[in-house]
Amino acid sequence: MLKEFIGDELIKALERAKEGICAVEFRDVVIVHHNDADGICAGTILYKSFSALGMKPKMYCIEKVHPAIIEKIHAREDSLIVYTDLGGLAGDIIRDMDAGRNLVLILDHHPSKEVRGEKILVIDSELFGVSGDVFISASTLTYLFCRYITDSEIEGCASLAVIGSVGDYHDRSGGILGYDRYALEQAIDAGEAKIKIDDSRERYFLNKFNEFADVVADYLTTLGSVGYYEGGYKLGFNAALHGFSDEVIKRANELKRLKDEKFKRKIEELKNGGIRKEKHVQWFHVGRDFMPMGVKVIGLFCHGIKDMSFIDEDKFVAGFQDFIPELPDLGRIDWEGVKVSFRAPAPLERKVLSGEVPGLDITLPRATERVGGTADASHRIAAASLIDKGREEELIREWEAIMEELSST
Numbered sequence: 001m002l003k004e005f006i007g008d009e010l011i012k013a014l015e016r017a018k019e020g021i022c023a024v025e026f027r028d029v030v031i032v033h034h035n036d037a038d039g040i041c042a043g044t045i046l047y048k049s050f051s052a053l054g055m056k057p058k059m060y061c062i063e064k065v066h067p068a069i070i071e072k073i074h075a076r077e078d079s080l081i082v083y084t085d086l087g088g089l090a091g092d093i094i095r096d097m098d099a100g101r102n103l104v105l106i107l108d109h110h111p112s113k114e115v116r117g118e119k120i121l122v123i124d125s126e127l128f129g130v131s132g133d134v135f136i137s138a139s140t141l142t143y144l145f146c147r148y149i150t151d152s153e154i155e156g157c158a159s160l161a162v163i164g165s166v167g168d169y170h171d172r173s174g175g176i177l178g179y180d181r182y183a184l185e186q187a188i189d190a191g192e193a194k195i196k197i198d199d200s201r202e203r204y205f206l207n208k209f210n211e212f213a214d215v216v217a218d219y220l221t222t223l224g225s226v227g228y229y230e231g232g233y234k235l236g237f238n239a240a241l242h243g244f245s246d247e248v249i250k251r252a253n254e255l256k257r258l259k260d261e262k263f264k265r266k267i268e269e270l271k272n273g274g275i276r277k278e279k280h281v282q283w284f285h286v287g288r289d290f291m292p293m294g295v296k297v298i299g300l301f302c303h304g305i306k307d308m309s310f311i312d313e314d315k316f317v318a319g320f321q322d323f324i325p326e327l328p329d330l331g332r333i334d335w336e337g338v339k340v341s342f343r344a345p346a347p348l349e350r351k352v353l354s355g356e357v358p359g360l361d362i363t364l365p366r367a368t369e370r371v372g373g374t375a376d377a378s379h380r381i382a383a384a385s386l387i388d389k390g391r392e393e394e395l396i397r398e399w400e401a402i403m404e405e406l407s408s409t
């Protein structure tokens with residue numbers, strides 16, 4: 001098994017994780033997964049594997065790891081709680097909030113940090129020098145882990161790993177690579193998948209879905225993120241388990257249309273004076289107008305409008321969206337928050353990349369810290385944070401002040 005990767009530190013860690021889990025008694029299994037295609041496939045792989053071991057896992061699908069959410073999920077004891085496709089950076093918060101009541105395993109492929117604790121284990125490819133942005137999806141990592149815990153190859157899991165990898169665009173160079181490719185080869189050997197070359201790019205046809213992996217991934221991400229607050233990920237999870245019904249495909253297409261309509265309407269509002277202009281940023285707040293879409297879409301929206309003609313190309317674009325504290329399956333959480341996404345119009349993007357203008361990776365986390373929020377993702381030309389509701393104007397003021405401070409030096 002896994003001949004190609006023998007001696008590999010990551011593989012050894014997965015073996016150790018199995019030993020760690022087998023050494024502890026737990027009553028039930030809880031799976032916490034992200035709401036895009038990769039997260040849904042990773043969650044489904046865990047579900048299938050623990051089911052094969054005779055357990056019936058409880059599933060939670062979340063968009064973000066936040067203390068108020070961790071608190072709800074960990075209000076139990078003697079369980080095995082497995083996070084997949086998220087949690088890598090929140091290991092210490094999860095450990096402290098759980099306080100040793102449960103056994104926690106985090107399987108992630110995003111940048112993360114190591115955590116010490118008797119009842120927590122973080123296995124993140126990035127900690128082993130394997131880029132989770134290119135060579136391994138959460139689904140592939142989870143698939144490999146599940147091979148160890150079940151000591152077998154479970155039908156359909158390798159295909160799900162392929163969908164997750166494609167969902168995270170790991171095929172962007174023409175085909176999937178590294179560990180993801182290993183899962184693809186397993187799916188092909190099992191007769192689940194075929195490679196087709198389409199315009200000098202690989203596409204992966206999956207027999208079970210009678211469809212290409214990229215199309216399946218697109219449906220799952222739409223159901224999970226655009227349909228987040230109506231629990232669309234449950235339709236995605238069922239489809240990942242059993243295949244797509246016509247109704248589920250119809251719902252995915254309706255959700256796509258809904259997103260387009262809501263975006264169109266919001267653009268009209270912004271054009272008609274719905275945008276506020278400061279010295280360095282133009283910004284707006286969509287409140288709950290994007291319901292039932294999750295907070296991922298504020299980033300998509302800002303990205304979509306940043307180069308439109310009504311946008312001032314010398315200023316950054318910032319959009320706020322309410323994080324609704326009534327989560328599907330989890331119920332009410334004790335936190336009212338807002339997500340903010342920043343983007344740069346193309347001419348400003350060039351100035352950031354040439355060093356003429358400070359990048360969002362510096363300015364937004366700093367402003368976020370000043371208002372007591374948490375940076376969510378920070379890149380030079382695209383960044384996002386979570387802050388408490390009611391502190392939006394303060395964040396904009398602090399961010400403007402930081403821009404002034406950095407420009408004057």
Ligand SMILES: [Mn+2]
Nearest residue numbers: 038085138168
């Ligand atoms: Mn992922």
